[in-house]
Amino acid sequence: MKKDKFLVLNSVKTHNLKNLNLKIPLRKLVFVKGPSGSGKSSLVFHTIFSESKRRFINSLPTDMKFFWDIPIKADVESISPVLPVWGLMQLNPIVGSRPNVGDLLSLSEQLQRLYLYNAREFCPKHHELLLNPFEVNLSSVFNLAKGNLHFFIEKENYQNFSDVLPSRVYHEGKIQSFLEEAPLWELARYKKSSFDKAFKEISQTLKSLAHLKSLTAIDSEDQKRKIQVDAGKSKKCPKCDYSGVDHWGPEIFSALNAHGACPTCKGHGYTLNLSKEKLVRDPRLSLKDGAFHLLNSAHFSSFQKVFIKEAQRLKFDISKKFEDIESKELWNFMLKGNNKFEGAEELFSYLEPYRYKRSTRIFIRSYQEEVLCLNCSGSRLHSRSKALGIFKRDSKFLSFSEVLTMNLSEIEKSIKDIVLPKEFKLLQKNILNLLKWTKQMGLGHLEVHRKAKSLSTSEYQRILLVKYLSFEGSDSLIVLDEPSIGLSAKEQNVLIDGLKALVEQGNSLIVVDHSEHMQSSADYIIEMGPGAGVLGGEVLYQGPLKKQKRTKRKVLKQDTPSFGEIAAKKIEIFPDQYRDISLKTERIHLVTGDSGTGKSLLFLRNIANTLKFELEGSLEFDNRPLKNFKIPKHLKRCYIFDTVISRYSSRSTVGSYLELAPYLRKYLSNLPQSKMLNLKDGHFSSNSELGQCSRCEGSGTVSFDMQFMEDMQLTCDDCQGKKLKSFLAEISDGHYKVWQYYKLSVQEVFEIIPTTPKAKRIVDFLEKFNLSHLALERPLSSLSGGEVLRVKLISQLMKGVFENSILFFENISFGLSSIELNIIIDFILELKQLGNTIVIIDNDPLFEPVADSQHIFTRNQDLTVSYFIK
Numbered sequence: 012m013k014k015d016k017f018l019v020l021n022s023v024k025t026h027n028l029k030n031l032n033l034k035i036p037l038r039k040l041v042f043v044k045g046p047s048g049s050g051k052s053s054l055v056f057h058t059i060f061s062e063s064k065r066r067f068i069n070s071l072p073t074d075m076k077f078f079w080d081i082p083i084k085a086d087v088e089s090i091s092p093v094l095p096v097w098g099l100m101q102l103n104p105i106v107g108s109r110p111n112v113g114d115l116l117s118l119s120e121q122l123q124r125l126y127l128y129n130a131r132e133f134c135p136k137h138h139e140l141l142l143n144p145f146e147v148n149l150s151s152v153f154n155l156a157k158g159n160l161h162f163f164i165e166k167e168n169y170q171n172f173s174d175v176l177p178s179r180v181y182h183e184g185k186i187q188s189f190l191e192e193a194p195l196w197e198l199a200r201y202k203k204s205s206f207d208k209a210f211k212e213i214s215q216t217l218k219s220l221a222h223l224k225s226l227t228a229i230d231s232e233d234q235k236r237k238i239q240v241d242a243g244k245s246k247k248c249p250k251c252d253y254s255g256v257d258h259w260g261p262e263i264f265s266a267l268n269a270h271g272a273c274p275t276c277k278g279h280g281y282t283l284n285l286s287k288e289k290l291v292r293d294p295r296l297s298l299k300d301g302a303f304h305l306l307n308s309a310h311f312s313s314f315q316k317v318f319i320k321e322a323q324r325l326k327f328d329i330s331k332k333f334e335d336i337e338s339k340e341l342w343n344f345m346l347k348g349n350n351k352f353e354g355a356e357e358l359f360s361y362l363e364p365y366r367y368k369r370s371t372r373i374f375i376r377s378y379q380e381e382v383l384c385l386n387c388s389g390s391r392l393h394s395r396s397k398a399l400g401i402f403k404r405d406s407k408f409l410s411f412s413e414v415l416t417m418n419l420s421e422i423e424k425s426i427k428d429i430v431l432p433k434e435f436k437l438l439q440k441n442i443l444n445l446l447k448w449t450k451q452m453g454l455g456h457l458e459v460h461r462k463a464k465s466l467s468t469s470e471y472q473r474i475l476l477v478k479y480l481s482f483e484g485s486d487s488l489i490v491l492d493e494p495s496i497g498l499s500a501k502e503q504n505v506l507i508d509g510l511k512a513l514v515e516q517g518n519s520l521i522v523v524d525h526s527e528h529m530q531s532s533a534d535y536i537i538e539m540g541p542g543a544g545v546l547g548g549e550v551l552y553q554g555p556l557k558k559q560k561r562t563k564r565k566v567l568k569q570d571t572p573s574f575g576e577i578a579a580k581k582i583e584i585f586p587d588q589y590r591d592i593s594l595k596t597e598r599i600h601l602v603t604g605d606s607g608t609g610k611s612l613l614f615l616r617n618i619a620n621t622l623k624f625e626l627e628g629s630l631e632f633d634n635r636p637l638k639n640f641k642i643p644k645h646l647k648r649c650y651i652f653d654t655v656i657s658r659y660s661s662r663s664t665v666g667s668y669l670e671l672a673p674y675l676r677k678y679l680s681n682l683p684q685s686k687m688l689n690l691k692d693g694h695f696s697s698n699s700e701l702g703q704c705s706r707c708e709g710s711g712t713v714s715f716d717m718q719f720m721e722d723m724q725l726t727c728d729d730c731q732g733k734k735l736k737s738f739l740a741e742i743s744d745g746h747y748k749v750w751q752y753y754k755l756s757v758q759e760v761f762e763i764i765p766t767t768p769k770a771k772r773i774v775d776f777l778e779k780f781n782l783s784h785l786a787l788e789r790p791l792s793s794l795s796g797g798e799v800l801r802v803k804l805i806s807q808l809m810k811g812v813f814e815n816s817i818l819f820f821e822n823i824s825f826g827l828s829s830i831e832l833n834i835i836i837d838f839i840l841e842l843k844q845l846g847n848t849i850v851i852i853d854n855d856p857l858f859e860p861v862a863d864s865q866h867i868f869t870r871n872q873d874l875t876v877s878y879f880i881k
């Protein structure tokens with residue numbers, strides 16, 4: 012077959028793209044660069060990816076199409092050839108509660124397959140293989156045979172087994188050539204010289220034909236004697252009476268099946284337990300002042316009095332800080348109570364009958380935390396599966412449920428070590444290849460049962476990336492969005508090698524990535540620009556990589572005075588490793604290093620969380636504040652800008668979050684047609700019952716509950732995704748229709764509608780941070796991590812200026828070109844000039860020249876982590 016050399020696109024007009032005709036080389040590593048909003052995603056994802064996927068799905072039979080969300084047709088005249096396409100979009104995932112790391116990697120599925128066909132039953136106590144009387148029986152048949160051995164089964168069973176007639180049968184006490192009416196037909200025969208091989212084959216046959224209860228063996232030297240070989244009958248541990256699982260099949264390896272799932276956690280791997288952190292939210296309060304947070308709630312406030320009385324009687328000091336009197340006895344009393352005070356566990360059981368109310372469920376949940384299930388240790392499987400394992404080289408068993416409690420590098424080691432028949436070597440190799448990439452991408456420490464929703468954005472992205480890097484196919488088109496986010500330089504090099512290997516295999520890669528280090532590995536560059544939105548959408552350059560002059564910044568490191576230091580003694584940095592921490596104020600501290608080394612755990616979830624608590628009295632994360640923090644008096648506030656979206660409603664949009672949408676609604680309700688129909692602002696809001704499409708309740712999509720899988724979103728048929736009632740969506744002011752306004756960029760909307768000084772400030776900030784190309788209706792959940800962070804930053808800037816504050820930025824460089832990042836860096840330098848303290852957790856080297864100190868985390872060969880300050 013002749014292979015096309017180029018992907019040819021004609022007349023592309025998707026979004027802001029200006030009627031582009033493009034030829035993109037195939038089987039090359041192509042990078043697309045340019046400022047944000049210049050049309051990179053419109054070209055790569057909304058045209059090439061989406062159109063290739065649409066054509067692919069349209070080629071499927073109709074009944075299969077139903078299960079796919081068919082992408083909307085892109086505005087392109089032609090695209091050829093149409094290749095199978097795979098895409099990784101950089102989004103903030105909204106993940107259900109069930110999937111774990113193993114599911115995301117499809118690792119659980121592959122291991123399941125490995126175990127289903129290779130597992131053998133053993134005694135969990137003695138680690139001995141359970142012996143089947145049949146196996147004992149069969150080996151004696153072979154041992155005692157004088158001549159060749161023939162195996163027969165009943166005629167009816169034979170016909171289930173094979174369409175080909177046997178050449179021999181057993182009839183009237185002897186082996187004969189084929190005869191229809193004979194009751195026993197021949198399944199196999201073995202010469203005496205091949206008995207070793209025969210034993211294995213026959214046991215396999217018996218095992219694979221579960222319905223087969225027995226075979227008849229005939230010795231060619233003694234044809235009169237029928238030897239019965241039974242398949243069934245219980246097996247047993249040679250050392251005890253353990254007799255294993257009655258019957259097992261695929262279901263026993265699946266946590267999605269009632270037979271296979273752990274009964275304690277119902278196959279979740281985690282259980283919900285009362286959380287001490289949530290029962291006592293501020294350990295600095297005394298019991299008298301309400302440290303037992305549960306009793307401050309309206310439901311239970313009447314129990315506070317008796318609790319205090321009993322606590323006093325039991326000699327707990329009720330006026331001391333909780334953290335100073337915390338003990339096992341105290342917790343026991345708080346949880347279990349005594350004959351006068353019910354205790355938290357009992358109090359919650361009062362609420363059980365009201366669980367049907369959403370508010371009750373939310374209340375209960377607010378005092379619970381997810382804890383690894385004690386029964387299955389997170390494997391999600393019923394204890395039955397503990398007795399099914401595969402032999403390792405040391406002749407020990409490795410059970411499936413044991414594997415599911417390991418981290419990815421331990422699994423890699425174990426899977427290398429198991430003994431498998433030839434036909435499973437390929438599966439083993441594929442699994443090992445997948446695991447090799449997880450290790451190289453710094454994910455080896457992740458336990459396979461880790462919940463997807465507990466992963467950081469960067470870990471989640473890297474997991475998806477690993478799936479691509481371990482892709483074994485060829486002739487596919489793979490498009491990736493910002494695959495380098497959060498990766499250290501070392502990890503970026505691994506990624507580059509992986510991408511090049513995919514090209515070697517014959518795939519075509521189109522990558523959007525802002526990292527100049529990544530771009531320097533490109534075979535071919537497409538540069539979009541010059542500006543964002545209507546000012547972009549053109550191809551400025553395409554061709555091989557040009558030598559680029561790196562935008563060096565002149566560092567104006569002015570030595571402004573530092574007025575204090577944040578200090579803490581003996582902070583646990585890694586398990587059992589303690590360090591003193593000291594951060595000078597009015598300085599820029601840069602935190603860099605390999606991913607998954609605990610940078611964010613230390614600096615965000617611990618240090619920032621504690622500062623937020625000490626300065627503002629509220630916690631940002633669930634973690635308990637650290638003790639003995641020394642904080643200078645002049646420090647007033649703490650701001651945390653991270654890339655996590657989950658704390659916002661999935662319904663938040665750019666327009667609603669930044670409070671820009673009300674301006675548009677006011678404008679629309681003041682149009683003459685609106686006045687005539689007596690329409691209010693709410694009629695133009697998809698969040699108001701007045702305006703929203705009633706079928707999809709204003710979401711624009713209808714979700715299908717796919718049990719155990721993520722819900723599937725399909726465009727709402729009633730409003731075609733316009734979210735509003737049809738007659739409202741179609742109202743026009745002569746420029747645009749209502750629904751179009753919500754899809755226009757902020758910049759375009761506010762060129763038309765009247766603004767106030769406040770709205771103008773927001774729009775100016777959006778422009779400054781390269782976000783004004785976003786549409787008002789764009790959900791925050793669909794933004795990239797860096798975009799979310801910048802939107803949060805603007806929202807905070809609108810509330811006031813930063814003074815005497817400490818600001819934490821996590822991965823603020825995501826998705827920014829170096830020019831854009833320099834604008835942010837200038838902004839950060841301004842913040843420092845104003846007397847603020849800055850902590851930046853980010854691997855982009857552009858931050859290094861402006862940082863006053865650098866905190867570096869590295870992962871060593873043995874997966875241990877070290878931390879030092881430069």
Ligand SMILES: [Zn+2]
Pocket residue numbers: 134135136137138139248249250251252253
């Ligand atoms: Zn035993």
Ligand SMILES: [Zn+2]
Pocket residue numbers: 273274275276277278279280281384385386387388389391392
């Ligand atoms: Zn469990």
Ligand SMILES: [Zn+2]
Pocket residue numbers: 704705706707708709710711712727728729730731732733734
């Ligand atoms: Zn609708």
